[in-house]
Amino acid sequence: MTVKDPVCGMELKEREVRFTSEYQGRTYSFCSLACKKKFDENPEMYLRAMQT
Numbered sequence: 001m002t003v004k005d006p007v008c009g010m011e012l013k014e015r016e017v018r019f020t021s022e023y024q025g026r027t028y029s030f031c032s033l034a035c036k037k038k039f040d041e042n043p044e045m046y047l048r049a050m051q052t
Ligand SMILES: [Zn+2]
Pocket: 005, 007, 008, 009, 010, 030, 031, 032, 035
């Protein structure tokens, strides 16, 4: 199974994900700590971008 990093758009293997954040009851996965930090600073912006 793959999940998508909402910051850079990279497809990640779920079992290899090392960085995650919870936001509004959902868990988001990131390729790197840098992407996680960007998401944590402005989650709404990235979630809006994902939905387009
Ligand atoms: Zn990323």
